[in-house]
Each structure stands twice: as C-alpha cells, then as structure tokens.
Amino acid sequence: MVMGPTHAMSGAALGLGIAAAIPTALGGPTTVAGAFTFAAITAGAALLPDIDSPQATVSKTFGFLSVGAAHVCENAALAVYHGTKSKRDNDRENGHRTATHTIWFALLAGLLCTVLVGVLGKPAAIGILFIMLGLALRGLFPEWSGKSDWLAITAVSGAAAAAVWAWLPQMAGGVALGTAVTVGIVAHLLGDALTKSGVPMLGGVVSINGKKWWDICPPGFMRIRANGLADKVLLGVFTAASVYLAYLCAFDPDALGADWSPLITSDAAGELQDRTAQPGANAW
Template sequence: MSVVMGPTHAMSGAAVGLAVAQLLPEQWGGVSTVQETFLYAGLAAGAALLPDLDSPQATVSRSFGPISQFLSRTVENTAQGFVNFTRAKKDPKCRNGHRTLTHTVWFALATGVAATALIGTYGKPAVIGLLFVLLGLALRGLLPEWSKKADWLVLTAVSAALAYGAWYFIPSDSFGLVLGSAVAVGCLTHIVGDMATKQGVPILAPLIYFRGKRWGKFQLPKFLSITAGGAGDKLLLTAFSALVVAQISLLASGDIAALLTELTGR
C-alpha cells in the first residue's frame, strides 16, 4: 500500500478545516456561524482527497465512475510528463506520476485559486457544482463503509441534497474566497499527511533545486513517520477523528441553542 488511506486524509482535512474556519479573519466573511464552519470543514475534507487524483486506485479516482477514472489517468500521465520535462540531472526518470505534480504546494494554491476564479466567473452554478463534487468526496472519505454499501445513485442524491442545503442555508457575499481557501487548506493537509510517510513528497518541486534534484522528496522527521495503510495510518485516523469530535462538541455546546432556533425558524 503506497498511498495513505482516503479516510485518514478526509478526516485530517475535516479536523484542520474546522480549526482554520475559526481562525479566518472576520473581513473574509462567510465563516461566522456554526453551519458555515461545518461547511468549510466539509469542503476541506473533500479537497483533502484531490491530490490522489494521480492514482487510479485512490478514493477520489473511484468516486465518479468512468469519469473520475479517465480524469485520474489523464492527471497521472500529465504529472509524469511534467516531471520528465522539468527534472534535473540527478532526478530519476519518472515512470509513474503518483505523488509528484499534485503533491506540491503550487498545486494546492492553484486549485484554491481555480475554485475562487470559477465562482467569480460563473457564480451560483459553479458554487453548487463545487459543493456537489467536494461534499460528495467528503462523504466517501468520511463514511467509507456506508458509501461502499450505498448505491451510487443514493450517494449522488445525498451529495446533491448536501450541496443544495449548503447553498440554501449559507448564502454569502464572499463565498468564492472562502470556498477557494477551504480547497487549498484541504489539499495542503493531504500533502503534509503524505509527508509523514517514508516515501515523502516533492512539496516545492520543481522550483527548488536541492542536491542536484528538482523533484527530491521531503518528509517529516523520522519519529513522526508512519507506514501508509498500516498501524500508524489507523492511529492518525483515530487521532484526527478525536480532534473532529472534540471541536464539534465545543462548537455545538456554544451555539447549539442558536443553531436549533435557526433551523426550526426556517
């Protein structure tokens, strides 16, 4: 198993998303209520699966049938070609694009900017489309057992309902910026998560030239390293789940009354 499991990525995206949503500056708008915080976390959880689009076996690549399979192969081939085009003398020839282009900070930033630009250009349809795709991914990542058993039509319907509900309950002027930042945060969380594995990630490639390489891989300090799919992976999943539950309880205890009034008032 060479990839960190989808559920671990999704759960870490949710945990980091919950925290970041509460830290975002007030002027950004969009994240001021509990619902908006949850939406932000949901988007980050979904986006935390995106970098593995370069691997046809990953959750994200299997989520939308032949469409995501085709997209995955395209991304993997493009990444492979890009590495070979930009590699330095000491970089080995790339034979598989997994964990390259889509596992860089630049990809995370570009994806966030693209989401913001899409919303800026197309408005509401783009928002609903993005919510549909990202919340659908979050659902598959956070509830893997349920989503494996559920019919794809049910999954699609639930994703659509979530997207519509999110749009209905959370209208906001600066939705683009908020959504874009959630996407970037999710991708970045994924990349840092992969850095905890022994294979490492070329996080700044190809701009940084280091020890004769442009695609050299970096990893977190050894004592933090885990084996993807192994016990460390499960431990991380448990830790992030605990963080999510703790943050949700904190958020909910403070605002549960307001939330109930809001929900029943509509």
C-alpha cells in the same frame, strides 16, 4: 500514503479549526452551517491530490467521470514532471505523487476555486461543495468499492449540495472557499509526508541536492506505514479533534473566536431550564 479516512478527518479538523479565523470581509463563515460547510470542503480537498492515479479509491468517487479525470490528471502530472525534472531525477512512467502532491498545486487549486466563485458566484461554490463532499465520502468509506457505489456517493453529494443551495442564504466567499481547498490539500501533503515515501512538496521548482523532485519526509524512525498502528492512532486523534471542534462551532463559538451565534443561546437555555423546572413540565 496515509489512508483515506485519516486524510478526510485531518482535513475536517483543520477546516473546523480555522473556519472562525477567516474574516467575514473575505467571505468567511457567519453561521454554524457555514462553518460545517467550510469543513466539508477541506475534508474533501484532503483527498484531492490522489486524483492523479486512476487506481486510487478516490478516483472512483464519481464513476467513469472521475476515473477519466484521473487519467487526464495522471498524464498532465507526468508531463509536468518530465518538463521540470533535472538530470538527477529518475525517469517515471506515471505521474502519481508528483505534480498534485506539491504546495504549488495546493495554491493553484485554491486560486482556481477563488476565481471560479468570483466569476460565477454561488453556482460555482455549490459545484465545489458537491465535488469535495463526494471525495470526503469516498475517503471516509473506502470499503465502498462496488460498481454502483459511486451512484450512492453522487446522490448523497448532490442532495447535500441542493440542501445548501436551498437553506443556506449565502455561501462563503471565493477567497474563503479557495482557502478551504488549499488547506485541505496541505493536510494531505503533510499526512503523506509522514510515510516512508514522503512527498515532493517543492517539486519542479526548488532544487535539493541537484534534484527538482526530492521527496520530503521525516527521519526514518518517525515515518509511518499506511493502515498501520500509527495511521490508526492519527485517525483517532483527528476524529476526536473534529468532534470537539464541531461541538465548539455549534455550541460555544466564542471559544474559537467566532462571530456567529451558537445553536442554543444562553437565554434559550435558561428559558428551557425554567420550563422544565415547573411542576408538571414534560422532561426527557
């Protein structure tokens, strides 16, 4: 698989890139803070598929709670695999890289988030942000593997969610948040599809050469190794893209076709320039 930091940064880049494309009528971001919140959710969702393995780093995000959830997801994924596999599919003893690594899971997770936000409103949206931000932090800092690190991640995620609750009057709508989750999961699938193992994106539904769980991957020469040179190059590319898109979201949203106001408007910038040009004006 592609390493956690690469997954998280690919999700963040995609989130920042499409935040402006979500219509406000569907609950799309209307502020810079909203766009960054949207990107935080996509970054976390880009780690979500690996919750099907209790041994995965991301499964340790919230300590025993997420490890327990990982055991449930692994068994559920294995049950889905055995219930849908064909005679040509191999027998498996665990559900890792099966049901949660399909496009169907991406769509179902997004739909579930949309329904939850539609029914419960802002509390559900904040809860989704809390979980996804925690996953993003664990993905970005996989070296945090001590027994108490999950407490720090939980505290940071909780503080960020509380800040959003207090300072962001309106969270994105259910459709927008569901889209963010689906996009993040798809980013994960595309990343894992580049590896030697590939992923069963259409698993359980579409039969390929008589197999329901065919791993989709590029030709051999295009496949990459986890934590290898290509993986690190991708991490650098997605990090640079995220920084650039974050700058556009904050200071030049028109370049992305966004409707929200930049952090510094042209009038404010002109006023600041006039003040600093005056004799005796303080300057950094």
